[in-house]
Amino acid sequence: MARKITIEPVTRVEGHGKVTIHLDDAGKVKQSRFHIVEFRGFERFVQGRPYWEAPVLVQRLCGICPVSHHLAAAKAMDVIVGVGPDKLTPTAEKMRRLMHYGQMLQSHALHFFHLCAPDFLLGMDADPAIRNVIGIIALNKDLAVQAVLMRKFGQEVILATAGKKIHGTGAIPGGINKNLTPEERDQFLKGTPPPTIDQTIEWSLAAIEIFKAYHAKNKDVVDGFAAFPSNHLSLVRKDGALDFYHGVLRAVDAEGRKVLNDVDYKDYLDHIGEEVRSWSYMKFPYIKSLGKAAGWYRVGPLARLNTCDYIPSPLAQKAFEAYKAYTDGKPNNMSLHTHWARLIELLHSAEVIKELLLDKDLQGTKLVKKGKKVLEGVGLIEAPRGTLFHHYRINNDDQIVMANLIVSTTNNNEPMNRAVHWVAENVLAGKPEITEGMLNRVEVAIRAYDPCLSCATHALGQMPLEVVLRDSRNNILQRKVR
Amino acid sequence: MIGFGNPGRRDDGLGPAAAERLSSRSIPGVVCDTDYQLAIEDALACSKYDIVIFIDAARGLREPFTFTKIKAAAAIPPMSHALRPEAVLAIAAELYDRTPDARLLAIRGHGWTIGEGLTEKAEKNLALALEFLEDFLKGNRS
Numbered sequence: 001m002a003r004k005i006t007i008e009p010v011t012r013v014e015g016h017g018k019v020t021i022h023l024d025d026a027g028k029v030k031q032s033r034f035h036i037v038e039f040r041g042f043e044r045f046v047q048g049r050p051y052w053e054a055p056v057l058v059q060r061l062c063g064i065c066p067v068s069h070h071l072a073a074a075k076a077m078d079v080i081v082g083v084g085p086d087k088l089t090p091t092a093e094k095m096r097r098l099m100h101y102g103q104m105l106q107s108h109a110l111h112f113f114h115l116c117a118p119d120f121l122l123g124m125d126a127d128p129a130i131r132n133v134i135g136i137i138a139l140n141k142d143l144a145v146q147a148v149l150m151r152k153f154g155q156e157v158i159l160a161t162a163g164k165k166i167h168g169t170g171a172i173p174g175g176i177n178k179n180l181t182p183e184e185r186d187q188f189l190k191g192t193p194p195p196t197i198d199q200t201i202e203w204s205l206a207a208i209e210i211f212k213a214y215h216a217k218n219k220d221v222v223d224g225f226a227a228f229p230s231n232h233l234s235l236v237r238k239d240g241a242l243d244f245y246h247g248v249l250r251a252v253d254a255e256g257r258k259v260l261n262d263v264d265y266k267d268y269l270d271h272i273g274e275e276v277r278s279w280s281y282m283k284f285p286y287i288k289s290l291g292k293a294a295g296w297y298r299v300g301p302l303a304r305l306n307t308c309d310y311i312p313s314p315l316a317q318k319a320f321e322a323y324k325a326y327t328d329g330k331p332n333n334m335s336l337h338t339h340w341a342r343l344i345e346l347l348h349s350a351e352v353i354k355e356l357l358l359d360k361d362l363q364g365t366k367l368v369k370k371g372k373k374v375l376e377g378v379g380l381i382e383a384p385r386g387t388l389f390h391h392y393r394i395n396n397d398d399q400i401v402m403a404n405l406i407v408s409t410t411n412n413n414e415p416m417n418r419a420v421h422w423v424a425e426n427v428l429a430g431k432p433e434i435t436e437g438m439l440n441r442v443e444v445a446i447r448a449y450d451p452c453l454s455c456a457t458h459a460l461g462q463m464p465l466e467v468v469l470r471d472s473r474n475n476i477l478q479r480k481v482r
Numbered sequence: 483m484i485g486f487g488n489p490g491r492r493d494d495g496l497g498p499a500a501a502e503r504l505s506s507r508s509i510p511g512v513v514c515d516t517d518y519q520l521a522i523e524d525a526l527a528c529s530k531y532d533i534v535i536f537i538d539a540a541r542g543l544r545e546p547f548t549f550t551k552i553k554a555a556a557a558i559p560p561m562s563h564a565l566r567p568e569a570v571l572a573i574a575a576e577l578y579d580r581t582p583d584a585r586l587l588a589i590r591g592h593g594w595t596i597g598e599g600l601t602e603k604a605e606k607n608l609a610l611a612l613e614f615l616e617d618f619l620k621g622n623r624s
Contacts, residue, residue: 028518057490060488060489064519066518067486110522113522114522129556134576137577144573144576148523148573148577151521151522152526165490165517165518267494
């Protein structure tokens, strides 16, 4: 009997995800789709608002990485105020970098310890009741303590640079509104509250070893799970180095050939198209020169380590060399290796934070520059989950008249669908019922990309994850709730 | 006191609004914090206090607000970045061996669209909730 499987973690308002898998009478996968409700309404919300409000307003898009939206909007507004994306004062650019790398650190640490480590350390078939941070505590309390403290460290860096935990105001058009005081700097160097930045670097190194140990014992799973070739896109520094804050847009194909060769991101519309499909709220971006069918790409840690030539910090570079050696220098197309890449980025973030903390420019007092205003600006940044595009036009009354945002989760729309399809074909197809372990494998595939499923809002009344099996007449055959 | 939610989603910001207003009243012995959503590091904060009050917006309440005693959760959802208060308490208990007396102040919200400011109805609910909470903090209510 033909069946339909639906996995739907429904949040209260929107930003929710849903997986639908149709099986035919023979139990083979007929179709699989991963839907995320996108919040395009936000682009209309900012219309009519003064441009200088955008860096604060856009943080309301997301409860997970508001700093990414804050900085991407600020970069676009740098252009609009005539300063340009790479002409800030040294203090302003380095404060923004500190804010951003602090965010990368806390986000990557949360992802690994809270969302990924339970799968690896407790097993994909482990009881969901313990396959979480509580299970990690029982298994390795020190690791869980590290998770909490690394998150806290990153959050404190954000607080010190953005000024507030919610709706930070640090980045403003043309610069920044505060520097880092010596007291704030010493807090991170000396560890009050703990940990110190040196401790954070040490824990980041240890996290890579955890992944490598798991990989050594589970090569088939880690290498084979949801592995498929794709293009990869990210910002890179002009010299090809990994850079999360600024650079040029580069894409490589599955073999490493450059398919987007270090272009200025202000021209992104010349290179990136967005396909609309009738069944999805979320668009499907693609590289125009390759066309809709072949031009889709991955973004995020896996993509970044495929596009960059090297990592400009010594410990992360060493880890990167080992990572690249595993694929003989070719692009890595193994979805679960995203976690490996994420941990190398975690280490790099910690190293960059230390370098910035020791830079006296952070105590500088030249915070803002002004230039000749223009009516349009594009800002790009590498958010924890991948490339984030912000594009605005204003009128002569300084009001925003157009906003176009392509968020990381949208960029990864097609890869996430491919990953779900892989699980449907290789794990679910032909099975008489859904087990918790099978369900978790769908989540593992999605989780590698760390999409913002819980974006924007939350509160009491959140519904649990629901899995429904339906026959060809839409009757419910099986329903799972957790 | 931890008020959490997204102030850019109208009444979803009831939690932060409540914490900020209480903070401005400088009540002795009360520390107020705000957050978009609860995460694992909030367990560390919870472990340092005798009483923790979580304040959140709620959908579907009949009353303007509810104030309930809560305990550590037995299970934590595996898919989300955000945690429920009960999950934060569970982590505090397991990680720091601390189980503060915890309450959840749930304030009824009415509007959840993208936008700033609370709805008029939510403002009224918030006022009632804060009046109750101040009484509680003075020891007049349990």
